[in-house]
């Protein structure tokens with residue numbers, strides 16, 4: 001027969017901690033876990049990778065920048081935090097048992113589930129794209145693109161110098177703007193004979209970066225043209241082979257096509273019968289709940305500004321605050337969307353900014369982008385750690401590991 005000691009009595013009397021299970025180790029998932037970690041919750045975060053990806057700088061990593069600006073190990077972010085990190089891939093939701101089963105076949109129970117799984121690249125079934133096009137959505141993709149550009153120029157003698165970026169959203173525009181500098185840097189660094197480049201940006205819509213005003217779309221287009229990039233608007237990509245891309249019936253010779261044009265919501269939501277809108281995003285109520293005890297945030301949720309890191313962070317803070325309010329017996333507050341600040345960098349020391357009623361561009365925009373990046377790292381880490389990643393970001397292609405092997 002067991003005896004009850006003072007400590008077991010205290011343990012029995014302790015209120016049971018609520019189990020919060022978070023799916024996804026990106027902006028939304030990490031921020032939710034951090035916001036709740038100082039409170040009385042039993043928090044687990046399931047991530048299919050050991051690093052957080054800072055997407056906004058991946059185009060720089062693809063053009064010779066330091067990769068430490070684009071990834072932060074989850075262990076670093078959660079060091080000394082009471083959050084259980086589970087490296088696994090979430091697959092099946094069991095609503096009756098309130099649990100999620102992962103690829104490893106292990107199941108994890110929850111009282112509260114937060115879904116923040118992000119989006120997948122969508123090639124819209126265009127022939128050859130998935131096989132031949134490069135991407136910039138993961139560190140591996142960005143590194144593969146950087147290595148390919150470098151290898152073509154340095155090792156392969158006389159490559160064609162045709163580069164095609166598909167997609168005139170923020171990612172495509174920022175990458176296109178950074179390409180000429182990187183390619184010229186490689187040529188100079190390796191003493192290659194200077195040849196003219198042909199960088200093209202193809203977009204199906206009539207204008208670039210539709211989240212910005214028409215005037216600023218034109219301004220960005222002008223800036224890209226000044227950097228030597230040819231723009232093809234209202235053009236449809238039809239197919240790709242190893243040597244060429246077919247766009248609106250015309251064949252463009254290119255060894256380097258980069259796809260930045262489409263994403264689709266994470267399959268977890270469809271596979272687990274969430275109610276989805278026609279864009280595949282999960283319908284949520286005024287508290288960001290898809291169902292009782294299940295919150296969907298960031299890119300997965302149908303909210304006004306879904307698709308931005310700033311929104312995912314805002315959603316995470318909102319959900320965590322409401323959970324804390326609920327625990328302390330307060331009524332939850334309804335969600336209010338927050339308009340993001342749009343900052344698009346185009347080439348060296350130039351960015352266009354749309355911040356509420358204000359719009360500006362040039363070196364001032366670029367300075368704001370630098371500050372925004374530092375702020376975003378600090379959203380996840382203390383200043384001293386955040387500045388380490390930020391400093392890595394500000395290092396130029398002079399540190400390109402391929403140009404300067406150690």
Ligand SMILES: Cc1cc2nc3c(=O)[nH]c(=O)nc-3n(C[C@H](O)[C@H](O)[C@H](O)COP(=O)(O)OP(=O)(O)OC[C@H]3O[C@@H](n4cnc5c(N)ncnc54)[C@H](O)[C@@H]3O)c2cc1C
Nearest residue numbers: 024026027028048089090117118298299307308309310312
């Ligand atoms: C190239 C690029 C540049 C961008 N630039 C900007 C910018 O400058 N400013 C801005 O505001 N937004 C930007 N965005 C958009 C922004 O990154 C997203 O809106 C943001 O990441 C959404 O956060 P999230 O938490 O919803 O998803 P994510 O940050 O994508 O996080 C989802 C996480 O879930 C993990 N995961 C996926 N499947 C599973 C699974 N089955 N099990 C467990 N884990 C899984 C993923 O690996 C990932 O870590 C950019 C996006 C891209 C692709």
